[in-house]
Amino acid sequence: MEDLIRIYNQVNNFGRDNHYELNIIEEGLIHYEMTIEERHLATPTAAHGGVIAAFMDAVIGVAALSAIHKEGKLASTIEFKISYYQPAYLGDKLKGIGKVDKKGNRIIFTTGEIYNQHNEIVAKAIGTLNAYPFEKGDIAKKLNK
Numbered sequence: 001m002e003d004l005i006r007i008y009n010q011v012n013n014f015g016r017d018n019h020y021e022l023n024i025i026e027e028g029l030i031h032y033e034m035t036i037e038e039r040h041l042a043t044p045t046a047a048h049g050g051v052i053a054a055f056m057d058a059v060i061g062v063a064a065l066s067a068i069h070k071e072g073k074l075a076s077t078i079e080f081k082i083s084y085y086q087p088a089y090l091g092d093k094l095k096g097i098g099k100v101d102k103k104g105n106r107i108i109f110t111t112g113e114i115y116n117q118h119n120e121i122v123a124k125a126i127g128t129l130n131a132y133p134f135e136k137g138d139i140a141k142k143l144n145k
């Protein structure tokens, strides 16, 4: 089977459009980076909370993916709880750190943290993901067309 992380990166329009930069440190530990642009702003200077939540979803999602891709599985988010510690501002370079705390056959518990370029915490989350076989998802169906 082709590497599922490579396939995920290929099909992930959202990550590409937002210039997410992925770095897999080890299985279950990833770094993700993004920069706050004009189009992310909800006030003259601060990003919309949904931008940070979307980034967090990717941070915990790819942490889960990094822990299960060798088993031929993908992950989808069931739920996560996010706390916003401070705003992210135009031009901020955000770094997300995603960790798997516990991996079962299907349920994966994760934590995510997002820092700005001053190493100040912007947001934290805990989240639960569902692991499912690659063949059952829409990516496999699209590739097999």
Ligand SMILES: CC(C)(COP(=O)(O)OP(=O)(O)OC[C@H]1O[C@@H](n2cnc3c(N)ncnc32)[C@H](O)[C@@H]1OP(=O)(O)O)[C@@H](O)C(=O)NCCC(=O)NCCSC(=O)Cc1ccccc1
Pocket (backbone or CB within 6 Å): 057, 058, 059, 060, 061, 062, 065, 075, 076, 077, 078, 130, 131, 132, 133, 136, 137, 138
């Ligand atoms: C997962 C659950 C919450 C519940 O699960 P269940 O109670 O188990 O549901 P059910 O009994 O109905 O399952 C029937 C069969 O379907 C399989 N199967 C399971 N999941 C999928 C699937 N996604 N696609 C295809 N098939 C799937 C499952 O193995 C089972 O097969 P089996 O019977 O074993 O042969 C489901 O309702 C759901 O998908 N919610 C929406 C989640 C969502 O959209 N989240 C947001 C986007 S994620 C994101 O962006 C994060 C991210 C970022 C970056 C990188 C990576 C990730």
